[in-house]
Amino acid sequence: MNQEKAKARPLVSVVIGSDSDLPVVAPGLELLEDWGVPFEVKILSAHRTPREAADFARTAAERGLKVIIAAAGMAAHLPGVLAAYTQLPVIGVPIASGQLQGVDALYSIVQMPPGIPVASVGINAGRNAVILAVQILSLTDPTWQDKLEMYRKKQRETVLDKNARLQECGFKAYLSGK
Ligand code: RP5
Numbered sequence: 001m002n003q004e005k006a007k008a009r010p011l012v013s014v015v016i017g018s019d020s021d022l023p024v025v026a027p028g029l030e031l032l033e034d035w036g037v038p039f040e041v042k043i044l045s046a047h048r049t050p051r052e053a054a055d056f057a058r059t060a061a062e063r064g065l066k067v068i069i070a071a072a073g074m075a076a077h078l079p080g081v082l083a084a085y086t087q088l089p090v091i092g093v094p095i096a097s098g099q100l101q102g103v104d105a106l107y108s109i110v111q112m113p114p115g116i117p118v119a120s121v122g123i124n125a126g127r128n129a130v131i132l133a134v135q136i137l138s139l140t141d142p143t144w145q146d147k148l149e150m151y152r153k154k155q156r157e158t159v160l161d162k163n164a165r166l167q168e169c170g171f172k173a174y175l176s177g178k
Contacts, residue, residue, distance in 0.1 A: 008038035009038060009063070009064040010038045010039050010040040010063075010064070010065060011037060011038050011039065011064070011065060011066045011067070011137060012032060012037055012038070012039040012040075012065070012066065012067050012068075012069065012130075012133050012134075012137070013039065013040050013041075013042065013056075013060060013065050013067075013068050013069070014028070014029060014032075014039060014040070014041045014042070014069045014071070014130075015041075015042050015043075015044050015053075015056070015068060015069070015070045015071070015078065015082065016041070016042070016043055016044075016070075016071045016072070017043075017044070017045050017046065017070075017071065017072030017073065017076065017078045017095070018043065018045065018072075018073075019043055020073075020097065021071050021072065021073060021095045021097075022041075022043075024071065024093075024095050024096075024124050024126055025041070025069075025071050025093065025126040026126075027126060027127050028069070028126035028127045028129060028130035029041060029126075029130075031127055031130045031131070032130055032134075035134065035144070035147040036147075037134060037137070037144070042056065044056055044078070045072075045078065046072070046077040046078040046080075046081040046082075047075075047077065050081070053078065053081055053082065054081070054085050056082070057081070057082040057083075057084070057085035057086040058085045058086065060082075060086050060088055061086060061087065061088055065088060066088065066089075066136065066137055067088060067089050067090075067091065067133040067136050067137065068082055068086065068088050068089070068090045068091070069090075069091045069092075069093060069126075069129045069130065069133055070082050070090055070091070070092055070093070070118075071092070071093035071094075071095055071126060071129070072092075072093075072094075072095060072105060072109075073094070073095035073096065073097030073098060073102065073104075073105045074097060074098045074100075074104055074105060075104065075105075075108055076092065076094055076095070076104070076105035076108040076109050077108065078092075079091075079092030079093075079109050079118045079120075080092075080108070080109070080112050080116065080118055083112070083116050083117065083118050084116055089119065089136055090118045090119070091118070091119045091120070091121060091129045091132055091133060092109035092110075092118045092119065092120045092121070092129075093109075093120075093121055093124070093125060093126050093129045094106040094108070094109050094120065094121075094122075094123045094124070095123070095124060096123050096124050101123075102123035102124065103123070105123070106120065106122075106123055119132065131148070131151070134147065134148060135148060
């Protein structure tokens with residue numbers, strides 16, 4: 001089963017600008033693994049490996065990919081450069097790094113010129129990028145709808161449990177963990 005999964009053609013590509021971004025996207029990668037979504041993760045830089053980044057994006061659709069998640073920090077041009085070379089949806093994840101801690105990357109990712117859009121999630125919000133990517137996949141494959149529904153159900157139960165505990169013990173005991 002695991003070997004079959006390993007052979008499956010990736011539907012989602014998670015591209016990071018540097019290996020220093022990997023810890024930030026790791027929770028999202030775990031979610032993809034848990035849900036059994038075929039994915040790949042690559043290090044490609046808009047500035048340090050521009051040719052390889054362009055080649056990746058040019059051939060992404062023909063390799064069967066459906067969505068690209070691109071995470072980068074600082075002058076985060078990676079999502080925009082990839083979007084320039086493909087018509088696949090690109091979701092950008094601004095990474096908190098450098099002196100501006102992700103505000104630079106956020107502005108860089110959201111302020112695409114008209115005609116070449118990139119969807120942006122919040123700073124370091126790799127998990128949200130993955131959920132959005134799977135929502136896109138679910139438009140054409142109901143397999144993923146079940147995973148998304150389960151995830152929402154679990155979130156709902158967690159919040160309701162917390163609220164029940166808060167009502168029962170009051171805010172001071174809740175805060176002290178008693
Ligand atoms: C960006 O510059 C990367 O995405 C990373 O967030 C940041 C710093 O890169 P390293 O110097 O850690 O490789 O291109």
